[in-house]
Amino acid sequence: MNFVKIAKRTRAISPFRVMKVLQRAGELEAAGRKIVHMEVGEPDFTTAAPIMEAARQALGNGHTHYSNAAGLPALRDAIAGFYQDRYDVIVDASRIFVTPGASGGLNLLANLLIDPDDGILMADPAYPCNRNLIRLMGGEAQLIPVDGATGFQPAVGQLEQARTANSRGLWLASPANPSGTVIGRDHLQELLDWSARYRLHTVMDEIYHGLHYVEDLPCLLELSDDGFVVNSFSKYFGMTGWRIGWLVVPESCIELTNTLAQNLFIAAPTLSQHAALAAFTPAAMEIFETRRAAFQERRDFLYQALTEIGFSIPSATEGAFYLYAAIDRFSEDSEEFCRQMLETHGVAITPGTDFGDYQAHRYVRFAFTTDMDNLRLGVDRLAAALGS
Amino acid sequence: MNFVKIAKRTRAISPFRVMKVLQRAGELEAAGRKIVHMEVGEPDFTTAAPIMEAARQALGNGHTHYSNAAGLPALRDAIAGFYQDRYDVIVDASRIFVTPGASGGLNLLANLLIDPDDGILMADPAYPCNRNLIRLMGGEAQLIPVDGATGFQPAVGQLEQARTANSRGLWLASPANPSGTVIGRDHLQELLDWSARYRLHTVMDEIYHGLHYVEDLPCLLELSDDGFVVNSFSKYFGMTGWRIGWLVVPESCIELTNTLAQNLFIAAPTLSQHAALAAFTPAAMEIFETRRAAFQERRDFLYQALTEIGFSIPSATEGAFYLYAAIDRFSEDSEEFCRQMLETHGVAITPGTDFGDYQAHRYVRFAFTTDMDNLRLGVDRLAAALGS
DSSP: OOOOOOGGGGOOOOOOOOHHHHHHHHHHTTTTTTOOOOOOOSSSOOOOHHHHHHHHHHHHHTSSSSSOOOOOOHHHHHHHHHHHHHHHHOOOOGHHHHHHHHHHHHHHHHHHHHTOOOEEEEEOOOOHHHHHHHHTTTTTEEEEEEGGGGGGSSOHHHHHHHHOEEEEEEEESSOOOOTTTOOHHHHHHHHHHHHHHTTTTTEEOTTTTTTTTTSSSHHHHHHHHSSSEEESSSTTTOOOGGOOOEOOGGGHHHHHHHHHEEEHSOOOHHHHHHHHHHSSHHHHHHHHHHHHHHHHHHOOOHHHHHHHHOOOSSSSSOOTTEEEEOOTOSOOHHHHHHHHHHHHOOOEOEEGGGGOOOTTTTTTEOOOOHHHHEEEHHHHHHHHHHOO | OOOOOOOGGGGOOOOOHHHHHHHHHHHHHHHTOOEEEEEOOOOOOOOOOOHHHHHHHHHTTOOOSSSOTTOOOOHHHHHHHHHHHHHHOOOOOGGGGESSSHHHHHEEEEHHOOTTTTTEEEEEOOOHHHHHHHHHTEEEEEEEEEGGGTTTSSSHHHHHHOOTEEEEEEEEEEEOOOOOOOOOOHHHHHHHHHHHHOOEEEEEETTTTOOBOOOOOOHHHHHHHEEEEEESSSSTTTOOGGOOEEEEEEEHHHHHHHHHHHHHHSOOOOOHHHHHHHHSSHHHHHHHHHHHHHHHHOOOOHHHHHHTTOOSEEEEEEOEEEEEEEEEOSOOHHHHHHHHHHHHEEEEOOEESSSSTTGGEEEEEEEEOOOOOHHHHHHHHHHHHHTT
16 A cells, blocks of 8 residues: 655655765675776865864764754855855855755755746756755756867857746756866856846855866956855765755845744755864865865876876866766767677766766766875776776 | 846745744854843754764765765665664665655645645644745645644644645644654544545644654554655754755655656765764664653743743644744734844744734744743743742
């Protein structure tokens, strides 16, 4: 006997393929195989010591109760201070909401901004969660096919073509997943102007900010007070398992954001918030910068090694810890290719099909979230497998 | 310039009034007033020492990375063991999903189960978040007016009357908020039979389980494998700020629940999960039982004292830490009454209007989440204010 009627919206979403890769890799490891993990979008580093110490102190102080829905005032102030220090932009702390990971923030924005049948313009490929959240709200993910020609970011001309009468928002990501490309300052200004012309809201996923290897990476808030920024302590700050991120919303949305936060999650984890306060100390920042340098070294190595093997990488990684590589020389089926690399050669990578439809079978994503020794081993295995 | 179009669904939800009470109480305290807090639905106790110690150890072991979307396997097993020990019911761990608080679980279920225009039958008064989540999904909260006549729980006859062609689910809570009443075993069986007859899904909020003062409090899982259970480490286990709870879903929904968990929150906080493992140790259980006894003492005191002052309490609290009291002798406006009690007499309580519409101006909710000294002070102030 089972008569549960499942909501239609769930048909529109899909599990992350990377999780299946991860699970299968775990099974192979349990059977004694050595697997090189280049599938996971999570820094390999343990959370930095100053943050761990702050968590220990918060435990000692018994900080185990709920915080405000918007987050600890001290943390909201610290984030505002970070915007001033790093971007030279003044953001009132009242516009900042601490969320349970960027996931909590994105879910909140989807609830806040998307009516059924609203169209949201976004790149294909992109982080799969975003289009899933849009579809959960009954909205339409209006996917812009992007490739190396535009650095895997949507160009205004493409948006102009893709826009329909029901388009309501433009969701951007910089640095982007899976390509690791960024939106330059002039391009961002152009996109914002275009979005404003059609009265669309703009959401920008900045969760990889800090982990970038170009000089200038503009934050949306430098150019506009009307957009929505999603950020996270997971990536640059290395706090994935703590489930803590933040939103910046326009002043007009503060009250509704607070109401949604109460209803959707009550508050972000209190201990994580106290710990995150230490992320803005000079000692922690020094560790983050050392790690950024390590990611950059990995990127440089991997870009060259993969190119030599015969992968084609149309846009070099400018941020985040991903390389998006075409496999035309080896296969026409990225899922089958990834399966073979894992099963036969012990290298775990993610098929492009996790990130969208456009040319998804031509591409795979490499995450350089493992150390240089492992990357070298992975590259050796790929070179042997692919015969160069 | 601002052109953000807000989703219609957000018009259907409201902030928690208790938060306004809490905020105003904080302002009065900042101005030097002593406030008796009987508004907050959060145990006053700090998290139990064995859990704190487990968190310290998890920090020492560097458990700072993501867990599976479904939660740490060890914790899912421990929860399954808890069902066997405490309820003598076998639940496969694969049906258990660790969530970021019960909030995360309820949000997931709303996404999983509710299509736009689906009707969900539930009691009025009830925890406000539930009807808000239903409305966020475009569903209709089909409110059953309940009062002392049915122990503030829906009777089958009422459901039969309220059901419409679009009814799809029955959402229950036992012990209930704000009344603290429970659904007895026979009544629960009757409700489940009725729900099955019309092929409705059944969700039961059991977040106050453990904090009950009656002999027999049935868990939905004892009677059915087809329902959905929402539970939490926040209340009985005293882990509010850790944001950790769990869902039990029917076997047929395991895969979709996992996909939704990935998309909605990636995973619950890892440190909280490791800490929660210690909640099932005998040392922790002993602390919880001591605290339960303390809540029971508070309940007994408050019930008698409020009755003597002239509040009318139609259904004595059987679980949770709330008393739902009619103020007919004092006022016809629970919001104004609560405002006065706070502003003039320094006693913070929550108006019935936070929990629904039905007779909401006749009732206020007292939370006995503060110690006996404070409760005595609160009662003295109320007695003085209300002239008995």
